[in-house]
Amino acid sequence: MFSLVLAIISLLYTTVGQAGGTAFLALMAFAALPSTEMRPTALGLNIVVATYATWVFNRNKVVDWIMLRPLLLSSMPAAFAGGLMVLGEDIYKTLTGVVILLAGAVMIVRRGGADRICENPIWGTVGIGAAIGLVSGLTGVGGGVFLAPTLIALNWASPKQSAALSPPFILANSTIGFVGALLAGQFPSSYFWLYAVAALGGAVAGTMIGLKWMSQTTARFILVAVLFVAGIQLVCA
Secondary structure, rough: OOOHHHHHHHHHHHHOOOOOOHHHHHHHHHHOHHHHHHHHHHHHHHHHHHHHHHHHHHHOOOOOOHHHHHHHHHHHHHHHHHHHOOHHHHHHHHHHHHHHHHHHHHHHHHOOOOOOOOOOOOOHHHHHHHHHHHHHHHOOOHHHHHHHHHHHHHHOHHHHHHHHHHHHHHHHHHHHHHHHHHHHHOOOOOOOHHHHHHHHHHHHHHHHHHHEEEEEEEHHHHHHHHHHHHHHOOOOO
């Protein structure tokens, strides 16, 4: 049952370019997995899902690599630093949940803007990348769940564009954060490979849905929904 729910989560999140780290963490908290296993397991699952999604989006030539480069340049070192830090369990869950809820609130308040994309300044891109990278390494969510609403709120990308930017961003930050977590003495669940197969299956279906049938409005609606569900789950876990 746990693996089935993981697959469903992966499907829902990948329709909007997310790997599902937030809901993976919430599910693991509900299943009472040891707190020391939650972050590395979520980061590992992010890597599996985001690798596939990145490959598909890149093959369809929808990833804006020029915009992504400065984000990764600053986010990856910050994610590594965050991965080396180990927060207390209560602080860890509360911090992650609150930030996700705030991200969802920003998307609700910010109306329209999908057709009026503004030029993004390099200093702003680098600063946002570093901040998201640090939080990503600390929490294990990969960063896409923070990146997408931020880009949309600032009018730097449309919902569909942010969905294409998120997987490679998640992949890079999850990989470097995973290395940091390992060095900090945290290791994924012994059932990780079973979970990974389930998550990958969901990602295959979700990415196809997101590319072929997802409209800008639908993408925004689903992203807001999953942000609030995941945030509430983590705060209440």
